[in-house]
Amino acid sequence: MVYEPIKCQMFKGWEADMNALAVKLGKCGGKGPERARLAGKLRLEADSLLACRDHNAQCQDCGNCRAVALRRKRLAELNVKKKAGLVLHLAGQK
Numbered sequence: 001m002v003y004e005p006i007k008c009q010m011f012k013g014w015e016a017d018m019n020a021l022a023v024k025l026g027k028c029g030g031k032g033p034e035r036a037r038l039a040g041k042l043r044l045e046a047d048s049l050l051a052c053r054d055h056n057a058q059c060q061d062c063g064n065c066r067a068v069a070l071r072r073k074r075l076a077e078l079n080v081k082k083k084a085g086l087v088l089h090l091a092g093q094k
Contacts, residue, residue, distance in 0.1 A: 008062070010052055021045070022072060025076075025079050035079055036079075038079070039075075043076035046072040049066070050073070
């Protein structure tokens with residue numbers, strides 16, 4: 001399968017920053033303030049894409065952009081919960 005990049009200029013502007021923040025979060029150990037700062041910044045960037053004024057529900061690029069932004073927002077929220085020391089259990093796991 002051949003994947004084509006998302007052509008939206010707004011997405012292109014945020015994509016590199018969000019990817020860099022996600023990598024930094026992955027390398028950031030513990031529950032320190034740096035993790036919370038990175039997670040907060042990632043969430044703000046994802047929210048900016050989700051609030052796009054030009055969003056078109058019929059456009060595949062917009063759908064893909066929204067999916068990426070939601071994934072990044074969830075990553076940020078999970079890192080904030082991890083920082084707060086909350087324990088997350090998935091259904092069916094102990």
